[in-house]
Amino acid sequence: MSFRHLRAVIRKEINHILRDRTTFVLVMLVPTAMLFIMAYALTVDIKHVPIAVLDYDRSPTSRAFIQQVTEGEDLDLYAQVDSLDDIDNLLTRGEIKAALIIAPDFEHDLLSLRGIPLQIIVDGTEPKSGGFAVDHIGGRAEEFISEALASRIRALNVNVSLDSLQPIDLRVRALYNPSLKPRVDIIPGLISMVLGFPALSVALTLAHEREHGTLEQVLVTPVGRAEFLLGKMIPYIIVGLANVIIMPAIARVTFHIPFNGSFPLFFLLSAVFLFAILSMGMLVGVFMPTQPAALALSFLVIFFPGFFMTGIFFPIASMPAEMRMEAMSLPGTHYATITRGVFLPGVGLDVLWPNVLALLGMGIAFTAVAALSFRKKLG
Amino acid sequence: MSFESANEVPPIIETHALTRDFKKTRAVDSLDLSIRPGELFGLVGPDGAGKTTTLRLLAGLLNITSGSAKVAGYDLARQPEAIKRKIGYMAQQFNLYGELSVLENLSFFADLYDVEVSELRERTERLLAFAGLTEFKDRRAAQLSGGMQKKLALACTLIHQPEILLLDEPTTGVDPISRREFWDILTDLNLAGTTIVVSTPYMDEADRCLRVGLMYEGRMVVCADPQQIRARIEGELIELRPDDWQAACALIESLPGVLEVQTYGNLLHVLVDSADKRLPEIETALRKHGLTYRGVRRVTPRMEEAFISLIRRLEVD
Numbered sequence: 071m072s073f074r075h076l077r078a079v080i081r082k083e084i085n086h087i088l089r090d091r092t093t094f095v096l097v098m099l100v101p102t103a104m105l106f107i108m109a110y111a112l113t114v115d116i117k118h119v120p121i122a123v124l125d126y127d128r129s130p131t132s133r134a135f136i137q138q139v140t141e142g143e144d145l146d147l148y149a150q151v152d153s154l155d156d157i158d159n160l161l162t163r164g165e166i167k168a169a170l171i172i173a174p175d176f177e178h179d180l181l182s183l184r185g186i187p188l189q190i191i192v193d194g195t196e197p198k199s200g201g202f203a204v205d206h207i208g209g210r211a212e213e214f215i216s217e218a219l220a221s222r223i224r225a226l227n228v229n230v231s232l233d234s235l236q237p238i239d240l241r242v243r244a245l246y247n248p249s250l251k252p253r254v255d256i257i258p259g260l261i262s263m264v265l266g267f268p269a270l271s272v273a274l275t276l277a278h279e280r281e282h283g284t285l286e287q288v289l290v291t292p293v294g295r296a297e298f299l300l301g302k303m304i305p306y307i308i309v310g311l312a313n314v315i316i317m318p319a320i321a322r323v324t325f326h327i328p329f330n331g332s333f334p335l336f337f338l339l340s341a342v343f344l345f346a347i348l349s350m351g352m353l354v355g356v357f358m359p360t361q362p363a364a365l366a367l368s369f370l371v372i373f374f375p376g377f378f379m380t381g382i383f384f385p386i387a388s389m390p391a392e393m394r395m396e397a398m399s400l401p402g403t404h405y406a407t408i409t410r411g412v413f414l415p416g417v418g419l420d421v422l423w424p425n426v427l428a429l430l431g432m433g434i435a436f437t438a439v440a441a442l443s444f445r446k447k448l449g
Numbered sequence: 450m451s452f453e454s455a456n457e458v459p460p461i462i463e464t465h466a467l468t469r470d471f472k473k474t475r476a477v478d479s480l481d482l483s484i485r486p487g488e489l490f491g492l493v494g495p496d497g498a499g500k501t502t503t504l505r506l507l508a509g510l511l512n513i514t515s516g517s518a519k520v521a522g523y524d525l526a527r528q529p530e531a532i533k534r535k536i537g538y539m540a541q542q543f544n545l546y547g548e549l550s551v552l553e554n555l556s557f558f559a560d561l562y563d564v565e566v567s568e569l570r571e572r573t574e575r576l577l578a579f580a581g582l583t584e585f586k587d588r589r590a591a592q593l594s595g596g597m598q599k600k601l602a603l604a605c606t607l608i609h610q611p612e613i614l615l616l617d618e619p620t621t622g623v624d625p626i627s628r629r630e631f632w633d634i635l636t637d638l639n640l641a642g643t644t645i646v647v648s649t650p651y652m653d654e655a656d657r658c659l660r661v662g663l664m665y666e667g668r669m670v671v672c673a674d675p676q677q678i679r680a681r682i683e684g685e686l687i688e689l690r691p692d693d694w695q696a697a698c699a700l701i702e703s704l705p706g707v708l709e710v711q712t713y714g715n716l717l718h719v720l721v722d723s724a725d726k727r728l729p730e731i732e733t734a735l736r737k738h739g740l741t742y743r744g745v746r747r748v749t750p751r752m753e754e755a756f757i758s759l760i761r762r763l764e765v766d
Binding site for chain 2: 292
């Protein structure tokens with residue numbers, strides 16, 4: 071390994087990143103922009119879901135119940151309708167996402183302590199809004215019934231405490247993210263995904279050299295394969311680390327995500343992650359002859375798995391066994407654990423060392439395979 | 450005499466039945482080539498004849514399908530990296546980093562070729578002056594003219610003072626003045642002892658070579674010095690400019706003693722067994738058919754006519 075060769079390739083590549091506008095935007099601006107867009111888009115709170123109500127009872131109690139359900143910003147009463155056909159109509163036109171149907175005996179059943187028959191119809195094509203409506207109506211109905219029951223019991227003058235009617239008293243306490251805000255959880259995970267962009271650039275840069283013929287001119291020099299590949303990778307690790315400084319800062323200032331761990335540790339572990347993911351990108355670049363091909367394969371092996379399989383959105387524990395195995399072999403999975411661990415509980419190497427080892431192993435393995443598969447030949 | 454030839458230096462490039470196949474085609478077919486140190490060797494042939502593949506094989510850029518080759522004393526299949534320090538290779542298209550400046554490109558290749566740091570400055574300045582790029586040394590390579598890009602590419606391939614230069618159509622797409630300058634540089638290099646193998650589509654350039662190899666469908670069909678190649682042309686050459694070249698061409702081809710008619714735009718080159726005998730016959734025939742013409746004269750065959758004539762004969766076979 072000649073240091074002079076390595077330095078020459080690094081210097082050339084840094085000049086390329088700084089002077090080629092497309093590359094610069096791709097590695098410096100896109101990750102930050104992605105973080106912003108995805109953070110906002112993925113963590114939108116559901117509000118103002120339009121619903122319709124079909125009230126067969128039309129009693130003071132049912133009116134009070136409707137009032138309670140539609141109070142606040144969560145559900146909006148779009149229409150009071152008279153028949154199931156109207157509900158069907160509104161649902162198919164997408165004007166409402168759910169409908170609440172109150173049975174004719176609502177008041178009577180409630181007051182005689184027989185429970186309340188309720189029906190909710192939801193638009194299954196939008197399960198998020200529908201599910202939200204179900205949870206919300208269910209919650210409100212429970213509160214409503216408790217109150218109604220309590221006053222009924224008091225009116226009956228029976229010596230029963232309300233608690234005895236609700237034998238379970240469950241209190242949930244969320245650690246590290248007390249209000250269970252999704253953003254706090256997602257953003258550290260997102261950072262791990264967004265850093266895939268430098269990896270994409272590495273995959274593209276090799277294909278770019280192949281397409282522009284510059285690779286041909288380099289291949290006739292005595293430069294070593296590992297010197298060339300590492301020399302191309304190192305500048306992107308540096309650029310990625312610039313992002314590693316920028317992004318936690320954005321997370322803290324813009325999204326108020328707490329950063330509980332040690333920043334130097336986070337920085338160091340990020341460098342290890344970048345080494346792993348960039349060698350994956352390099353491997354893609356070694357095998358793909360053109361930029362479109364490199365782009366397509368990068369999306370397939372770097373971004374999509376990074377999105378769906380690293381546990382950022384779907385917990386790894388609930389995946390089938392073979393998918394779990396695959397998830398563990400992706401750098402993003404380990405880095406998502408690291409980012410979340412360092413950001414939220416503020417854990418250190420004593421906990422994260424297996425992930426660090428995994429990343430190092432992957433980086434070395436991918437680089438070795440890339441260097442061995444890279445031939446100093448055309449075609 | 451025989452004593453001298455026995456003492457002759459061994460060839461610097463030598464190939465035996467060198468063959469390279471691509472998926473469907475045999476690009477280079479059993480090539481036997483022997484180039485002496487200090488030679489200026491021209492590779493000519495129609496597009497797709499295998500010139501680029503031959504140069505890429507010699508530069509170690511492609512794997513050999515079969516056969517063997519020695520370049521600068523090293524085996525091409527087994528020691529390609531050792532060969533790389535001895536050769537300079539320049540591809541047909543511009544292959545340097547457009548976003549790097551002239552100087553940055555030069556120093557990049559100087560680093561990759563491990564040029565002595567103590568010699569670097571002097572050598573860079575000399576190459577810049579030699580390529581006429583001194584005043585453009587801070588300009589980005591992408592912003593140079595086509596001719597300057599070629600000269601920069603040549604300067605980059607010369608940075609490690611290679612013994613052998615492999616140049617693939619270095620003057621294609623370059624204006625005539627730059628082309629001439631480029632060849633003056635090549636001639637200087639050759640006189641200084643560098644062995645040069647250059648492929649070219651231009652026959653006047655082939656004429657400047659010490660020896661010329663004509664490739665056709667992957668094979669080397671003729672390999673001789675330019676005079677010998679010109680001498681291979683059968684018969685003598687008459688040039689004329691008829692007003693209706695198509696009719697004149699058809700008529701002349703049917704005359705006795707006419708070996709071949711080549712067209713250059715509306716100019717006809719007629720190869721005949723004897724110019725003295727056939728020239729009056731052709732003029733008579735043209736007049737008889739009412740075909741007007743101008744500027745009829747006897748000319749000496751050039752590489753161009755020889756080349757076309759040789760290729761035609763190959764195509765007929």
